[in-house]
Amino acid sequence: MRKIEHLGIAVADLKKSNELFKRLLGKESYKEESVEGEGVKTSFFQVGETKIELLEATREDSPIAKFITKKSEGIHHIAFDVADIYAEVERLKKAGFEILNETPKEGADNKLVVFLHPKSTNGVLVELCQEK
Numbered sequence: 001m002r003k004i005e006h007l008g009i010a011v012a013d014l015k016k017s018n019e020l021f022k023r024l025l026g027k028e029s030y031k032e033e034s035v036e037g038e039g040v041k042t043s044f045f046q047v048g049e050t051k052i053e054l055l056e057a058t059r060e061d062s063p064i065a066k067f068i069t070k071k072s073e074g075i076h077h078i079a080f081d082v083a084d085i086y087a088e089v090e091r092l093k094k095a096g097f098e099i100l101n102e103t104p105k106e107g108a109d110n111k112l113v114v115f116l117h118p119k120s121t122n123g124v125l126v127e128l129c130q131e132k
C-alpha cells in the first residue's frame with residue numbers, strides 16, 4: 001500500500017458539505033461524480049498528496065444511507081492506493097482479511113476498488129484503489 005488515497009466522509013447533504021469543506025480547506029472541490037453501483041454522489045477535494053471524498057446517498061439501500069441512519073455523518077472509510085489490486089487482494093486474503101468484493105469494481109475518479117469488511121479491520125471500512 002503506497003499512500004492514503006482518500007478518506008471517505010458520509011454526508012447527508014452534499015451541497016451543504018461542499019460549502020463547509022470549501023470554507024475549511026480554502027479551496028473548491030475539483031470534481032463531482034455519481035457512482036450508480038454504490039448509490040452515491042461524490043465530491044473530491046485535493047489535500048496535499050491525498051483527498052477527501054464526500055459521499056451522499058442517492059438511494060435508500062446505499063451503504064451511505066445505512067451508515068448515516070445507524071451511526072451518523074462522519075468518517076466512513078479509509079482508502080489506500082495500491083499498484084496491483086489483484087495481487088493485494090490475494091495477499092490480504094492469505095493474511096486472513098475478509099474481502100467484500102474479490103472482483104474489483106468501478107469506483108469514482110478513475111479507480112478500480114475493493115473493500116474489506118470492517119469486522120476484520122478493527123471496525124474500520126478499508127478500500128483499496130488502483131488507478132485504471
Ligand SMILES: CC[C@@H](C(=O)O)C(=O)SCCNC(=O)CCNC(=O)[C@H](O)C(C)(C)COP(=O)(O)OP(=O)(O)OC[C@H]1O[C@@H](n2cnc3c(N)ncnc32)[C@H](O)[C@@H]1OP(=O)(O)O
Pocket residue numbers: 008035038040042053055063064066067070076077079100106107108109111113115117118123124125127
Ligand atoms: C464512490 C465509489 C467508491 C470510491 O471510489 O471511493 C466508494 O467509496 S463507495 C463507498 C460506499 N460503498 C461501500 O461502503 C461498499 C462497501 N460496504 C459494504 O459492503 C457495506 O456497507 C458493509 C460494510 C458490508 C456493511 O453492510 P451491511 O452489513 O449491509 O450493513 P449494516 O448496517 O448491517 O452493518 C453491519 C455492521 O458493519 C458496521 N459498519 C457498516 N458500515 C461501516 C463502516 N463504514 N465503518 C465501520 N463499520 C461499519 C455496522 O455498524 C454493523 O456493525 P454492528 O452493528 O456491530 O453489527
Ligand SMILES: [Co+2]
Pocket residue numbers: 006008053077079127
Ligand atoms: Co471511497
